Amino acid sequence: MLIHHYAELVSFFSRSLNDREAAHDVVQESYARVMAMGQQAAVLDLRALLYRIGKNLVIDDARRRKLEAGVLETFALLHADELPCAERHASARQQLERLAARLGVMPHKRREAFILVRIYGFRHDEAAAYLGASVAAIEKHIVRAVLDLMHLASEPA
Numbered sequence: 001m002l003i004h005h006y007a008e009l010v011s012f013f014s015r016s017l018n019d020r021e022a023a024h025d026v027v028q029e030s031y032a033r034v035m036a037m038g039q040q041a042a043v044l045d046l047r048a049l050l051y052r053i054g055k056n057l058v059i060d061d062a063r064r065r066k067l068e069a070g071v072l073e074t075f076a077l078l079h080a081d082e083l084p085c086a087e088r089h090a091s092a093r094q095q096l097e098r099l100a101a102r103l104g105v106m107p108h109k110r111r112e113a114f115i116l117v118r119i120y121g122f123r124h125d126e127a128a129a130y131l132g133a134s135v136a137a138i139e140k141h142i143v144r145a146v147l148d149l150m151h152l153a154s155e156p157a
Contacts, residue, residue: 009026009051013054072092072093111145113127113133124139
């Protein structure tokens, strides 16, 4: 039965995150990912797989938050002399939202390659192995993603 470990997982992630609603989201996403796997993989220990997926989701979210904070800080430093503090943060958040929107409309493989290499620091060969692509394909995706993002910098706010 797939739902068997739900309460246990929610309890674990509630303690880890100090947020029961966030724990529900993590557990639901974990189950969704297992269900999406379907019969493709033989799962020996469903409980362990659900915990691992949930922990990976929490780690990915922490990385995303850390990256967002770093980007906001960088944008704020770039415009330190131009705007008062609150306006700098608002401007940085708008730029970050534009970046996220641009990433959101990129083709899936291009976006994934860019995020793995430029944000998570994967080498091109690591990203290629992770995405099941060639190193040359990853390099092309990165170049195209950078070109897409360059258009972002030239667009008016």
